[in-house]
Amino acid sequence: MAEIGRAVKRREDLRFLTGAGTYTDDINRPGQLYAYIVRSPHAHARLGGIDASGARSSPEVVAVFTGNDMAADGVGGLPCGWQIHSKDGTPMAEPPHPVLAVERVRHVGDPVAVIVAESLGAARDAAERLAVQYTELPAITDPAAALKPGAPRVWDDIAGNLCFDWQLGDAAAVDAAFARARHVARIDLVNNRLIPNAMEPRAAIGEFDRASGEYTLFTTSQNPHVIRLLMGAFVLHIPESRLRVVAPDVGGGFGSKIYHYAEEAIVTWAAGKLKRPIKWTAERSESFVSDAHGRDHVTHAELALDAGGKFLALKVSTIANMGAYLSTFAPAIPTYLYGTLLAGTYTTPAITVETKAVFTNTAPVDAYRGAGRPEATFLLERLVDVAADELGIDPAELRRRNFIPKDAYPYQTPVALQYDSGDYRATLEMALKAADYAGFEARREEAARRGKLRGIGLATYLEACGIAPSAVVGSLGARAGLYEAAIVRVHPTGSVSVLTGSHSHGQGHETSFAQLVADGLGIPIETVEIIHGDTAKIPFGMGTYGSRSLAVGGSAIQKAMDKVVAKGKKIAAHLLEASEADIEWKDGTFTVAGTDRAKTLGEVALAAYVPHNYPIDELEPGLEESAFYDPKNFTFPAGAYVAEVEIDPDTGKLSIERFTASDDFGRIINPMIVAGQVHGGLVQGIGQALLESCVYDKETGQLLTGSYNDYAMPRADDVPSFALSTHATLCTHNPLGVKGCGEAGAIGAPAALTNAIVDALKPFGVRHVDMPARPEKLWRIIKEHPARAAAE
Amino acid sequence: MYEFEYHRPANLDEVGRILGAREEAKIVAGGMTLIPTLKQRLAHPSDLIDLGAISSLRGIREEGDRIVIGAMTRHVEVERSAIVQRGIPALAALAGHIGDPAVRNRGTIGGSIANNDPAADYPAAVLALGGSVKTTKREIAADPFFTGMFETALDPSEIITAVSFPKPQAAAYQKFPNPASRYAIAGVFVARFPNAVRVAVTGAAPCVFRVPEMEAALSRSFSADAIKDIKIPEGGLNTDIHASAEYRAHLVGVMARRAVAACG
């Protein structure tokens, strides 16, 4: 048995790899119509009249709807799930977010109208005949510029485009510490804006059943229950009992499929109006302008150190781009998922962070793999390297001097979090050894002989995952709880169905959750089925993001299994004519202690469903238990990454020669799935560090990186083979001891790589290089430095 | 995509007949450039004439000291051809670095050259090797063929049937790819013949071009050193979010030196 810890092959892969998956666009409903969304070509414009007569002229066009039509029908705006308060106590500016724009369009891609037709081609043809009057207005896309006096206003009544001005930490303590500091390291940096690009573009099918009055939405979501709640309660006013949301196979999300999007409400609402199913599927170029983007921070930070290199205090000031509207979780990302992470792995006793969130004429920005934590890690780990360089201390040594020691848990940071466990020194030493840090200088010299600039960089990271204790996040502004739900259903013949509120869109839950249940119930893994993604089947769920599935969803399953076993004991005691206290549970069998009298789980299940010989006065028949699990704390995965790069000074072209990752994810259920998650995260982190960048034209607000011709995604030959290792300190507060691994790579890689690049370019007097470190940027640094210029 | 009539004629006469009859007709070869254009509704042809069934347009053969490649020959076929690998290995290598496997299995040399994308690879090879483009009407030398950005000497009803390349003594292509599209930000093809050296640059400017100064220097002394002081003027080079004209000018120099060095 012992499935936990085994590299079980992913059970879902046969289906995915042979084209047998069922993604939303694979679903076709009888009588289905097609929706095409007409979007704003302008970054900012007054919306005049919309003349749909031309669009309606084709017999294939069934309907054209605009924002006014939806407003007249009482449709609400898209809600924001998190409220932040500014440091002066005022709530954030929370502008309306109509499903289809009314009066104004505020970013390129803002939905303006929907055309519903018998075929997608007819809908697209009609879209070209839709006459929309726009009066262009000045646009602003740069978050720092948006705060400046005289900047165009995204919202007339929001002065300075300021959404909120938030602060966390003891500013007075920080000032005092800076006053006695021996050294202050400073950095200004930009965390580049990213476009998520899940492999499967978003899609949605709305359906209305005239017989039952029930709506169904098939959608590419990471959290179908959240969509049901938000869309049902706030937008379309449909009770949960009459709204089913199905998120079938979903091809990647990375955060971008958490949010409730306009198209989901449009197809559901229009299906009710037209009494026919309606499908919408994004084209890739549509995804570029309509999916929520990620990151986009401008930051100044200062670190105070004493003579021994101990961190005394950290002061951070960030401007965060929210885009034109507040996406579902947007306000939480540059605040409670960012500022609270600024202690990282270090004992910094005083920290203050302020974040100004601003509106701009760009697509909304929300969580993207790591969400706030990559931004925190990048600035902290860059700043530590700057300090190490200025003080002449080896970067690894400076980190060692400041690590939270492994016997200091629980450890209260000055920015609200209490870490339960960790051993940052262990993962750092593992990574340094595996990367042969000690032997680097020889490799640098060998590279120099080949005319290449070689650099090494390291970064540690710590993330808050297993999101999240409901009461805690509630006190911080969340408008939802963040527990998870599960049902464990033992069938009469002993096979088991597990219904989970977590959602798998690439994470492999059908395998790792089955491993958990196989061991927990002592049954073969083949007899366990994991079901997710349908509000009609699953009791409730908050979904998958923030590396929460195993830590929270898995813990809910564990709780439900515990209840199954508890009930099973009672049944076994009856069947074995023993006292319940004498029943021992092990490896799928209930045994009377000290005897060989035993009943298997299957036998107990059969007795529960065929209760002829059964304690029917005390126990209900059946063997099915549900559980909700609300975590007691966040989990705190952490680790250390080492990157080694070479730069060709003639062209600025960079290659990653080595990449070493050592992670602490707590207990590991499936090491192969974990390695896959780390690989994926690292590649996304490498993408951010070297290649990816969302660029809007500063004048017109047009998206200049609106396709793969211009938006550089990382490919297999952009990345090296990764050297991975793990070291486990167990999470102390969830029953599985697990911490989560989905985001780590994306969090730690950008800092490690950028540190390596800065190290390689040290001869050219470089202190910092903003991401992405594209070849021309590196070439210019080299070329413009006097040392090089003289050599030329 | 807008609606169009689809034709798949078996011979060139039939192609000519349809082209003559339908003013807005367009030829489709591998479709790797044309189909995305249609999907984005940037073109609206009345008819699409698929050259895929015309076997005479396909294949690679040696004709004396030349290699002749049929217009419908796919990139992967050029990459793997024993004739090309033996006669002009630099051309086989170039074909092997166009786009990705899907593109190489569909895209054709005729389509690439007819399209004359400023960042495409083949135009550099055709120009540097001094190839000639055979059409249904005539044979056009490389120099007058590539006339401007997405522009060629082809008239609207003219079809490329083959491209003919003289075999050089040595040749090499060096490409600095755009990290997003993998087309050339700057690509330099150098070809050495007994009586001449030709250098062609793609990706850097609106149209593929030759560098006479480098050609002259290399004709005197075929070595990377011989061109190390030749600076490409920035004027007329492209600037975009991926690379400035200054960087492109610099890269042309680096790629040219590397190509010369790679010629051995």
Ligand SMILES: Cc1cc2nc3c(=O)[nH]c(=O)nc-3n(C[C@H](O)[C@H](O)[C@H](O)COP(=O)(O)OP(=O)(O)OC[C@H]3O[C@@H](n4cnc5c(N)ncnc54)[C@H](O)[C@@H]3O)c2cc1C
């Ligand atoms: C993802 C991607 C990456 C790519 N990367 C590269 C790259 O790195 N380097 C590179 O060079 N190219 C690249 N390409 C372009 C690729 O090489 C195309 O295949 C090529 O440019 C066009 O060839 P085709 O056969 O597909 O032509 P089509 O798309 O079918 O046609 C292109 C044009 O040429 C015309 N045409 C086609 N055949 C003829 C003919 N025989 N006579 C007259 N006119 C004709 C058509 O009417 C059309 O106008 C890439 C394409 C894609 C989609």
